[in-house]
Amino acid sequence: MQRSTNRKRANLRDVAAAAGVSVATVSRVMNAPETVAEATRKRVEEAMNSLHWVPSAAARAINTGRTRFVGALVPTLDNAIFARVLASMESRLAAHRLSLVVATTDNDPAQEAEKAKGLVDIGAEGLIVSGITHAPQFYSLIERCQLATVSTSFYDPGYRLPTIGYDNAAAARTALTHLTDLGHRRIAVVHGPSSSNDRTRSRIAGLEGHSPKPDLSFHEVPLSIAGGCEAGRGILQAEEQPSAVLCLSDVLASGVLFELQREGVAVPQEKSVMGLDDLAASAHLFPALTTVHLPVSRMGTAAADAIASWVETQQAPTPSLLKSKLVVRDSTAFLSAAAKPGTGNRDGSDSDGQSIPGTA
Amino acid sequence: MQRSTNRKRANLRDVAAAAGVSVATVSRVMNAPETVAEATRKRVEEAMNSLHWVPSAAARAINTGRTRFVGALVPTLDNAIFARVLASMESRLAAHRLSLVVATTDNDPAQEAEKAKGLVDIGAEGLIVSGITHAPQFYSLIERCQLATVSTSFYDPGYRLPTIGYDNAAAARTALTHLTDLGHRRIAVVHGPSSSNDRTRSRIAGLEGHSPKPDLSFHEVPLSIAGGCEAGRGILQAEEQPSAVLCLSDVLASGVLFELQREGVAVPQEKSVMGLDDLAASAHLFPALTTVHLPVSRMGTAAADAIASWVETQQAPTPSLLKSKLVVRDSTAFLSAAAKPGTGNRDGSDSDGQSIPGTA
DNA sequence: ATGGTTGATGAAACCAGTTACATGTGTCAA
């Protein structure tokens, strides 16, 4: 571990000089070793090692025009769903020999635009964002840079950027239909902040005009387990008790579930609870959460493939719609006498949650 | 949105020519605008805009020697705890005007070494890793590159890399002491794969030589909610029922909790369950999880500060120990007659989980 | 002996910026 006295890092010229060859030959040893004579190559490699030479990424990038990394702008890492998407993106991008730079936006378009600028400044070749609501500066940035950018979590073929996502409104509608199929009419809807989140808005909008028309009460809370608990408390305080709670996100459903248990409300006997997302944890909750599965892993790989092909071929990908799917588990059940709104009866029969064939 | 016919991106020379100035002046407009005359600057800025010029990150990096991003190698994104650390790192690094490149290693040293190589190849100025077990190639890489690298989640001042983390063994011991203080002697220990994870090994080791000496049975399962459920089932099948379950990770504790509920075992009346991590969700579970708080957010910011100062000043930071702390909630209680091991009694009195003063 | 081909290597241009140094102009005090 000699801390050699020569202050600066060795460069190509140093290696070439040490090996007694030209810089071109050293470069060849790196990029096309088979074109270099065995003996020469060995000599060069020795020189590289003895000088502890490491090629400069920047210098390579300046020639190839490729930095080999893309940026992802996500609202937060605190929700498992984004961690999931990022995980699948990262692994698929690695297969394309691309790295992933993560930046969080906190659902704030201004922050997103700023971080996007930062990513461009460090040389991102492409961007992956969530949703279709962005700041004007964001659009002008990607337009000016002609930057490959795909949008996820929201399918909209008419959007100015290629979208790779699902139909949030339809997913919410699927969930609501499941509850009405079970006979529920008075339903509490729990959702995260809608003002800053177009996915949430779309899910809420998807509930409109449903037939049969249910009686919906809306609860907007922070998008977290704690938020779900808060909603749970709010619902229990309401005068007219709903027989079912539709959460537009699984983390909220988890919180609601915990809070209802804490208050001694049996799910699904007294109240049905359902989510939307299908996190890995949801299948293991007690009771196992009925939800609408969003194919976030597939979305991550699809987005990775799309951005990779875009930066590779300069051809924008086509939008892609991923199907969501109802998955019925144990947290929802037919509306029973015991769960009739307003009775306050908490005896709850021991019936299993009914399985309804998927309607997706 | 004119797709101009000139194929290649404009460069500094083009802008200089368009503005009728030298390249140096254009560069100055970027980096020291106050040294350029008002009128000239305006002319240059107009030229930049009309040519849609975007400075090349690579070209800048080659001169400054700075790429302004560091890499983080984490085992997985699927565990909320890593998402948490990354979130706090990312936000603190942003304050240092550094970006964060994320790579997952799946707890595999070989994969870690490979991804580290990839990060160096694209120009990472520093690395943040988890734990103190790494492949030889990893060490030779960072040594050869003289790469600023800090290790997290594990405090060890004697380690070859600066560590910023906590004392895993002590945290586990704290948890065990809490349970023995409550009178528990027959305790099931649930943990993730130990062969590939030095944090887990350290936590297990921390349980040794405890006084009073409890009767421990170990359950190794995948580090996930599903793994926790699996462990829960395993525990219930055991002949000698433990009165408490010590999970060396909160996600496992959550799974155990859900599974026990599913099987109708009351927590903490029949069995105490405790975790270790203190995830954001843990306080909101039902029952709220007693656990040992690991200051992962502070660790993230500390690691970010450390790596930032290292790449800035070329001075390695000093190792730093972050204190863990017992947080008693509702999932643990005094060993009661009802929960005496082996009785199979599941009546469970309705007593609240007892609060024990923190012993951290 | 000669010309063509192949293989290994080097010289130098090139990528897109930054920056040390030189130059030229204008202002002001001596």
Next chain:
DNA sequence: TTGACACATGTAACTGGTTTCATCAACCAT
């Protein structure tokens, strides 16, 4: 009037690689 100095700007070297093209020797078939 002149020298000192600040200010704006330009020239050209420099960063650390890649790549084109030229060179040259060895080999082989005529």
